[in-house]
Amino acid sequence: MTRRIALSVLALITAVLVLAVVPLGLIMTQREQTSFRDDSAARARSIASAAEEYLSDRKRDAAARHLVQEAHGRGDCAAVYDRAGHVVLSTACSDVAGDDSARLVASVLADPGTRVRQDDQWLTTSVPIGDASDAVGVAVLSRSVDPLQDRILAMWGWLALIGVGGLGAAVLVAVLLARWVGRPLRVLDEAAQQLGEGALDVRAPAGAGPQEVRRLAATFNTMAARTEALVHGHRAVVADVSHQLRTPLAALRLRLDLLAADAEGDTAAELADAQGEIARLSRLVDGLLAVARAEHAVPRPGPVRVDRLVAERVAAWEPVAHTGRVRLTAECRPGLTAFLGEGDLEQVLDNLIANSLDAVQQGGRVLITGRRQGGTVRLRVVDNGPGMSRAARETSFRRFGNPEASGAGLGLAIVHRLVTANGGTADLLDSPGGGLTVALSLPASRRGRDRDGKPGSGDTRASDP
Incomplete structure (x- = not known):
């Protein structure tokens, strides 16, 4: 500019x-x-x-x-x-x-x-x-x-000298004017980028540039302050709710366990059912809190080695897959890197792998693939389970939106919130031969540019070989 x-x-x-x-x-x-x-x-x-x-x-x-x-x-x-x-x-x-x-x-x-x-x-x-x-x-x-x-040449020489002098003054005025207008806008753009990446305390200087730019900076600072207050307030509410709900649930579960230890017959069966409902309620509370945190999370993207992280999560879930006689494998290109918030991809993979292992029967397969395409990392979790109907796929990213879910129906909602908060997309597709494919598109480079105008430090190859 x-x-x-x-x-x-x-x-x-x-x-x-x-x-x-x-x-x-x-x-x-x-x-x-x-x-x-x-x-x-x-x-x-x-x-x-x-x-x-x-x-x-x-x-x-x-x-x-x-x-x-x-x-x-x-x-x-x-x-x-x-x-x-x-x-x-x-x-x-x-x-x-x-x-x-x-x-x-x-x-x-x-x-x-x-x-x-x-x-x-x-x-x-x-x-x-x-x-x-x-x-x-x-x-x-x-x-x-x-x-x-x-005399005519001398006259034209003086006129040319005056023109060059005027042009030099014009260059100086143009540069000063451009810096006066452009510098506060550039600073404001950098502040907006930092705010979008999670630095909620960032503010733009509102004392430089034209009056319109100063008003824009002041408006941005007001918006940033309100955003910071809302996010911090919500985090405090989530923390309070987490404490206030989990404590009585834990106490109630402990009492039921004590009662069930001495109960017999029909009483023992009723207490077992009550314990199951308490466990289900605990999982539901944990899921709702996870969705709330994902919805109001403001990630600060950083480079994440997708291939290494996928390998780690596959290794962590391998015992569960082995117990259910499900083959869990990964095929990711070496050096595959995405820019995501810290811990977000781990949570996304855990939810997707857990859902796939729950859906796939014995002898089934869950495959995780990853590759680079342009400025995007394409990550897919493919299973050969029963799949989903089209109506269920259209509502699965909503809280409790999947009527076919065996659990609380919050896993895919958490995945969708975390992926979109990082600037990516998530889609549900039919797997070839039957089953469900979760297709994720993740940013492979920084959004925006550094101060010196160079692209982010991520891999910027057009595609993987």
Whole structure:
């Protein structure tokens, strides 16, 4: 954004400078040329006026000769021709017109009037001497255009210097303006990214940048403070509820165990049923608390070696699978890395493996696969159990949404909350040949960019070999 603002302001000021300097230079160039022509014509008329006294009134040629000598001193070429076209007075370089001098003089005598001719080196002005109807001669003044070109070049040089100076000032202003606007926005973006990654105490400075950016930073800080208060408050409620529910349940279970130790017959059976209900209630409370924690968790993603973690969880659940005569295996690409909150993937895998082992019958199989696809880690837990109906799959990620669940129906809800909180997705699919496949898409790189603009440190290969 800083670069775009700077380039936009610079382009605008450059356009203004070009539109202002170029027309001004053209106008001043035309004015210089016109002034040079008018001055040449005025000097030629002065020589013609002085020569008229000599040619018409037969006075001395001192005045005309003096003006011709002055022209010679300035580096100009001057000549005075009589009615017959003969040179009366001239400087050493009078023959500037060359072979065209005779035709030029003849044309002025035939049709009295000022003639101006310019080439690359000289500006020649021819003025008739005497009355317009009866010219007695011609005064010709040739001036070098080099001084004119030098003045025009100097003028354009100054204009270019002014333009470059203005452009330099524009660059400075554009950079300062871009930093003034862009820097607080960049800081605010970094603060928002940190808040999204779980740093609830982060705040953005609200005293820099334009007024709109300051108000945005203040609004962000208010939102962050309220989010922090809500999350901390919910965590406190979950902790209190956990303590307040588990303590009486544990006490009640202990009393039932004591009563069941001395009970017989129908009383023992009733107490056993009550103990089962207490155990079910305890599992339900634990599941609800786990869902609540997952729903309000704000993960701080970090690199997680998915292949190693899958291998660890498979090893941990292998005794349970062996007891149920279920084959539990994993096929993950080496070095597979995802960015997740600490402990989230362990909890997700434990819930999925537990659900699969409960659903698969003896001789069944549970397979966990993992691979990299673009910026996503594709993790699948595939079993060949009875599977789920389409209606059950559509509601299984809700709390108590699966009517076919054998337990509390909270495992998949916990999985869905943890995966989506980390920026991933979870889907339920039919396994080829029957069964259920849980397909997880996990972020394989950091969301956003580091301060230096480089991508996150995760693996950024397009796909696994």
